[in-house]
Amino acid sequence: MMKKILARGELIAVVLTAFLALILGGWQIMLIAALAGMLIGLSAEHKANYLPRAAGVAAFVGLILIAITHFHNTSLSTLPGMEHIPDQAKTVGTYLIALGVIIGLAVLTAWIHNLADERKRQVYFIGLMVALAVFFPFFEQCPGLSWTNFKFVDMAAGCSEQSNLLWIGPVIVMFIYALQAIGLNIVAGFAGLLDLGYVAFFAIGAYTMGLLRSQQLGSQMGDPDFFRWSFWIVIWIAAATAAFFGLVFGAPTLRLRGDYLAIVTLGFGEIVPIVVKNLYAVRIFEPISLFIGQLFGQKSSDLMQFCLLGCGAKPLDITAGTKGISPIYPPDFFGYTFTVGEYVPWYFLALTLLVVSAFFIYRLRASRIGRAWVSMREDELAANAMGVDLIRTKLTAFVLGAMFSGFAGAFYASYTTLITPDSFDFSISVIILAQVILGGSGNIAGVMLGSSIIMLIDRVLLDKLKMVINGVLQGLVFKGIDNQALAVFWTSLTDATAYKILLFGLILVVMMKVRPQGILPEQTAARRRAA
Amino acid sequence: MLELKNVHTYYGNIHALRGVNLVVNKGEIVTLIGSNGAGKTTTLRTIQGILRPREGEILLEGVALHKLPPHEIVRRGVSQSPEGRLIFPRMSVKENLEMGAYQRNDASGIAEDMERVFKLFPRLKERIGQRGGTLSGGEQQMLSMGRALMARPRVMLLDEPSMGLAPILVDQIFDIIRELHSQGVTILLVEQNARLALSVADRGYVLETGEMALTGPAKELLHNPQVKAAYLGENH
Ligand SMILES: Nc1ncnc2c1ncn2[C@@H]1O[C@H](COP(=O)(O)OP(=O)(O)OP(=O)(O)O)[C@@H](O)[C@H]1O
Ligand SMILES: [Mg+2]
Numbered sequence: 001m002m003k004k005i006l007a008r009g010e011l012i013a014v015v016l017t018a019f020l021a022l023i024l025g026g027w028q029i030m031l032i033a034a035l036a037g038m039l040i041g042l043s044a045e046h047k048a049n050y051l052p053r054a055a056g057v058a059a060f061v062g063l064i065l066i067a068i069t070h071f072h073n074t075s076l077s078t079l080p081g082m083e084h085i086p087d088q089a090k091t092v093g094t095y096l097i098a099l100g101v102i103i104g105l106a107v108l109t110a111w112i113h114n115l116a117d118e119r120k121r122q123v124y125f126i127g128l129m130v131a132l133a134v135f136f137p138f139f140e141q142c143p144g145l146s147w148t149n150f151k152f153v154d155m156a157a158g159c160s161e162q163s164n165l166l167w168i169g170p171v172i173v174m175f176i177y178a179l180q181a182i183g184l185n186i187v188a189g190f191a192g193l194l195d196l197g198y199v200a201f202f203a204i205g206a207y208t209m210g211l212l213r214s215q216q217l218g219s220q221m222g223d224p225d226f227f228r229w230s231f232w233i234v235i236w237i238a239a240a241t242a243a244f245f246g247l248v249f250g251a252p253t254l255r256l257r258g259d260y261l262a263i264v265t266l267g268f269g270e271i272v273p274i275v276v277k278n279l280y281a282v283r284i285f286e287p288i289s290l291f292i293g294q295l296f297g298q299k300s301s302d303l304m305q306f307c308l309l310g311c312g313a314k315p316l317d318i319t320a321g322t323k324g325i326s327p328i329y330p331p332d333f334f335g336y337t338f339t340v341g342e343y344v345p346w347y348f349l350a351l352t353l354l355v356v357s358a359f360f361i362y363r364l365r366a367s368r369i370g371r372a373w374v375s376m377r378e379d380e381l382a383a384n385a386m387g388v389d390l391i392r393t394k395l396t397a398f399v400l401g402a403m404f405s406g407f408a409g410a411f412y413a414s415y416t417t418l419i420t421p422d423s424f425d426f427s428i429s430v431i432i433l434a435q436v437i438l439g440g441s442g443n444i445a446g447v448m449l450g451s452s453i454i455m456l457i458d459r460v461l462l463d464k465l466k467m468v469i470n471g472v473l474q475g476l477v478f479k480g481i482d483n484q485a486l487a488v489f490w491t492s493l494t495d496a497t498a499y500k501i502l503l504f505g506l507i508l509v510v511m512m513k514v515r516p517q518g519i520l521p522e523q524t525a526a527r528r529r530a531a
Numbered sequence: 532m533l534e535l536k537n538v539h540t541y542y543g544n545i546h547a548l549r550g551v552n553l554v555v556n557k558g559e560i561v562t563l564i565g566s567n568g569a570g571k572t573t574t575l576r577t578i579q580g581i582l583r584p585r586e587g588e589i590l591l592e593g594v595a596l597h598k599l600p601p602h603e604i605v606r607r608g609v610s611q612s613p614e615g616r617l618i619f620p621r622m623s624v625k626e627n628l629e630m631g632a633y634q635r636n637d638a639s640g641i642a643e644d645m646e647r648v649f650k651l652f653p654r655l656k657e658r659i660g661q662r663g664g665t666l667s668g669g670e671q672q673m674l675s676m677g678r679a680l681m682a683r684p685r686v687m688l689l690d691e692p693s694m695g696l697a698p699i700l701v702d703q704i705f706d707i708i709r710e711l712h713s714q715g716v717t718i719l720l721v722e723q724n725a726r727l728a729l730s731v732a733d734r735g736y737v738l739e740t741g742e743m744a745l746t747g748p749a750k751e752l753l754h755n756p757q758v759k760a761a762y763l764g765e766n767h
Contacts, residue, residue, distance in 0.1 A: 368633070375619050375630050382617035384581055386678070387605030387634035442621075522621065 009043020010057050017065050023464045025072030026085045029065065029094065031167065033102040034132060036061050040102075041109020050110055058106035062099040070095070079471030133351055137168055137344045168343040170459035172415065175350035176408050178451035181435040182354075182361050182444055183404025188433065189442040189522070190365060191397035192377025193254070194262040196429055197269025200249070201242040201402040203424035205409025207276060208238035210325035210419050211318070220316060231331035235410045242406025243399045250398035254391055269429050273421040280321035283310035324420030328413050338414075346415055353411060357404055358444055364400070365444070373397050374442070427501075431458075434504055438511055440518025449519060454507075458500060465496040532557045532717060533578070533609075533686050538587035538597075540570075540577045547573045549741040550587070555686060555719050560712050562720045562728040562749065564762055565738035571721040572614050574738070575688045578719075579611055580604045591686070606634040608685030612692065614721075616675040620664025624655055627663045627674055631681030640683065648677040651707055669700040676707070680716075687711075690721045705731055725762035729753045737762070 006014070017036045024032065037058055044054040070090070077085045088094065112128065115121040180202060187195045211217055211227065212234045218226035229237075253264045285305040310316030319325065330338035331349070338345050364370050372393045375383040384390055413419045431454060439450020470491055478487040492498075511518070533555040540548040547570050555561045563571050576582045578589055580601040589596040596604050610631065619627050628648060632641045649656040652673040658666060663674060672692055679687050692708070693701040701724070708731055711718065722728035729735050729749040737745040737758060745758065752758050 371622070371626055371630055372633065374622055374626075375633075378619035378621055379617050381581065382613060382619065383630070384601050385579055385605070385611050385613055385617070386630045387602040387682070388630075389600065389602045 006057070007043045007045065009039055010061075013039040013043070013057075013061055014064065017061050018068055020461075021065050021068035022072060022076070023461070023468045025069050025077060026083070026089045027094075028167075029069045029089070029098045030101060032065055032069075033062065033098040034105055036065065037102040037105030038109045040106040041111075042113055044106075044110035044113060050114055051107055054106045054110035055103050058103040059099070062102040065102065066095045066098065069098075076468065076471065079475035081467060081474060082471045083467065130355065133355075134348075136171070137347050167460060168347055170455065172343065172346050172350050173459060174452055174455035175347075175354045176412050176415070177432060177435065177455050178448045179350075179354050179357055179408040179411075180405050180432050181439070181447045181451045182358055183401045183408070184432050185436050185442065185444065185447045186361060186364070186373070186404070187397050187401035188436055189447065190370060190373040190377065191394060192373075193394060193397065194258065195265045195398070195401070196262050196433070197265035197267065197272075198401070198405060198432055199424050199426065199428040200268040200272040201246060201405035202409040202412070202428065203272045203276065203421075204245050204402075205238040205242045205406030206413040206419045206424070207319065207325070207409075208241045208406070209234055209410040209413040210328050212237065213329045213414070214325050214327065216320060216325045217316075217318070220312070220314075228329055231329075231414060235407060238410035239403045239406040242409065243403040246399040246402025247395065250395050250402075254394040254398060266426075266429075269426055273424045276319045276424075277321055277421040279318040280323075281310075281315040282318055283315040284308045319421075322421060324418055324423075325413075326418035328417045328419070330414055330417065340417060350411060350415075353407060354448075357407065358448065361404075362444055369393070369396060431504070434508055438507060438518060440520040440522060442522030443518065443520050446518050446520030446522075453519075454504065457503070462496045462500060462503075466494075469494045469496065532592055533719070534588075534590045535574070535578070536588045536590070538574075538577060538584045538589060540573055540582050540584050542573075542582075547741055548577065548584070551738070551741070552743055553736055555717060557717055558712075558715050559734065560708070560718045560720055560732045562722055562732035562735045563738055564722055564725040564728055564735060564758075566761070567723075568740075569738040570741045571738055572690055573741075575611060575613075575690050575719070575721060578604075578688060579609055602634060605682060608682070609688065610679040610682035610684035610686075611688040612672075612675040612679040612690060614690040614694070616671045618663040618666070618671050618674050618678070620662065622663055623660050624663060624666070624674060625659050627678055628655075628681050631678035632683075634682065641681070644681050644683055648680055651680075651710065652677055669696055669703075672696060672700075672704060676704070680711075684716070686717045686719060688719050688721075691723060692720075693722065693724050693727065701727065725758070726753070 013036045016039070017032055020032045020035075021029070040054055040058050040061060044050045073085045073090045076082060108128065112121055112124045115124065180198065184195065184198050187193050187198070212229050213227060213231065215224040216227070218224045218228075249265075249268050253261060256264060284307070286308055289305045330340070332338070333345070333349075336345070338349075365374075372383065372388045373396075375386065376388060376390060376393055380390060383393075412423075416423075435450040435454050436447050437450070438454060439448065440446025473487065473490055473494065478490070481487070515521075533553075535551050535553040538548055538551040539546070551570070551574055553561075553563070553574070563574060565571050573582065577584050578596065580596065580599060580603075584597050587597070591604075591607055591609065594607060596607070596609070599607070619630060622630070628645060629641075632644065635641055654670055655673055655677055658670065663671065666674060672694075676689065676692065679689070689708070692704050696704065705727055708718065708720065712731070720728055720732060729752055732749040735745075735747065735749045735752045736743055737752070745752065745755065747755070753763075
């Protein structure tokens with residue numbers, strides 16, 4: 001019965017809206033409105049009257065959104081530990097803007113979604129996504145103020161006090177992960193090679209940036225500022241270095257099949273951080289004297305050897321071991337220097353990197369080499385019979401995948417200004433692979449969607465959920481009860497962030513069961529054109 | 532044009548081809564028949580370089596194919612519609628055909644050949660955007676042959692094109708083989724259905740457990756009592 005009244009996508013929009021509004025509240029009403037509006041638009045398949053219908057459903061969901069957000073703003077947010085909601089976020093004006101956003105986006109998305117021309121549909125949709133992404137930093141922080149206060153750099157400073165939680169930081173990290181995910185998609189999605197050590201190239205990119213844009217090496221050479229090369233050059237060097245290591249790791253191993261390749265790549269992911277951890281006292285001698293001396297039976301301690309590297313009083317400290325490299329200089333851009341905490345420029349840099357990479361990868365997929373990758377995944381024997389050079393084609397996938405991870409790593413190092421071997425844990429490889437599989441292996445848009453879902457759960461939603469549950473427990477359930485131990489027990493038991501890995505595992509298992517091809521499955525290029 | 536001289540191929544220790552000699556002349560259809568496990572598929576894979584002969588030579592107009600990797604062999608004009616079709620299931624019909632032309636880079640020639648394939652198999656044109664894996668068995672066979680044609684081959688290897696098809700479809704496929712023959716395409720045809728294969732071929736070879744047992748003009752083989760008994764299911 002319910003299905004008759006609301007389509008499946010609309011139903012999901014209702015549930016999602018209610019849940020998010022309950023735990024988020026405040027300014028986030030705008031983000032939820034945008035998300036729900038697009039979902040409603042995308043589920044508008046009814047041919048007749050689909051526009052008024054989308055508007056109606058959007059208005060209905062919008063009212064739910066406003067009601068629950070208002071409940072959050074006025075009641076939930078008074079519970080202990082909850083985030084302060086700024087007054088501007090509670091006004092009727094803000095609610096009306098949110099209503100406008102949800103209806104407007106629902107109608108717009110529905111219109112695009114029902115365009116007859118497939119090409120147009122795609123271009124408009126991408127345009128809409130890019131427009132939303134460009135708007136996002138102004139919208140998410142303080143939409144009421146931003147109209148008067150539209151100054152680019154002032155945004156973060158002017159608005160951050162309005163809200164404790166800024167989404168923009170997590171979203172920048174999300175972009176970094178999405179960049180890696182679309183890179184891994186080349187390897188795992190297109191070419192079908194299971195790479196469990198993808199984080200190795202992220203680390204290599206990050207450390208290249210760290211070494212070439214910090215005092216780590218320079219201070220040991222007497223000129224601390226020696227390595228302060230331009231960010232815009234170093235990011236290419238970082239990508240090239242990662243690609244080079246992709247070649248070095250890939251060339252001997254890509255002959256292996258399936259499980260064996262997975263195990264070897266797993267090893268790479270482990271080895272790189274360990275090597276980095278241990279490169280803090282390096283002194284290298286030329287080996288020839290030792291070799292010749294030993295031929296003549298001399299003891300190595302008696303030999304005169306020429307020192308090549310780390311010849312000072314102290315050996316060379318390349319990576320600073322577990323301490324990590326810091327601070328890494330932020331980029332400059334025509335006289336403007338990026339700064340920590342001023343998110344908007346970082347946001348646009350990351351967004352540009354992601355969009356350009358996505359476009360490039362899209363073109364790659366449509367090209368001859370892209371077809372070769374997919375054919376190899378589909379049937380290696382047949383691909384070979386068509387004249388695909390298997391080893392070389394696998395290697396190009398591996399190297400290009402590594403390159404994008406290198407880009408991501410280089411950006412990450414600049415953005416966080418501190419990198420340690422622990423930032424490149426095995427779990428990153430797994431999380432990125434999960435994003436690829438969840439979103440739809442082989443589909444670039446799907447992979448980016450998978451990335452957003454997992455990263456937002458990881459970086460935002462679980463924290464907020466924990467906060468809300470905590471507030472309810474402390475403010476309502478245990479209010480009159482004077483049993484600290486019990487309260488602490490329940491607080492830690494309901495800590496949503498502790499269930500993160502369990503949740504991701506569950507998501508993957510459920511996906512494998514109900515939709516193994518991912519949320520947005522891969523489509524064939526020609527089918528999209530012909531449909 | 533294509534010549535195999537004393538070719539020996541192994542799977543590990545299994546001696547699958549034990550000195551195969553075979554010649555295909557330009558413009559000919561040559562058929563290779565034999566019972567299950569005789570080594571027909573192995574012969575085609577060896578020609579394409581997917582398997583390496585341990586001994587012997589494979590020459591295409593004097594060029595030693597057995598020293599080249601598969602992609603070089605394809606570039607020199609040997610294409611195959613493999614046993615079981617092996618189309619790419621999640622690629623569109625169009626992309627499957629484009630994969631056939633993988634070793635070519637003459638865009639106009641490829642477009643021309645695409646039209647030619649669509650003329651031979653109008654069904655494929657109707658399904659151009661459909662995923663290969665969702666085609667029917669007969670359509671998949673057409674796609675597999677079309678894909679092999681996209682290489683503009685000098686020699687086309689066909690491995691059991693009639694496998695698993697209804698009689699009407701088998702007739703259609705063999706009509707197309709005849710059509711290709713009249714267009715001058717050189718074909719090495721492997722078949723279980725010996726009668727049909729010998730009826731379209733110029734010459735035939737009979738392979739028995741990795742060795743050539745018989746060879747001759749197709750008409751003669753059709754009437755050879757040994758062939759009749761073993762492969763045509765006739766008692767004489
Ligand atoms: N991958 C393999 N590993 C080991 N032995 C194999 C392999 N492929 C084929 N063989 C063996 O090689 C021999 C020849 O096989 P082949 O596939 O060439 O036969 P065929 O003539 O094509 O048979 P069919 O008509 O059934 O297709 C058989 O004995 C088979 O068992
Ligand atoms: Mg066979």
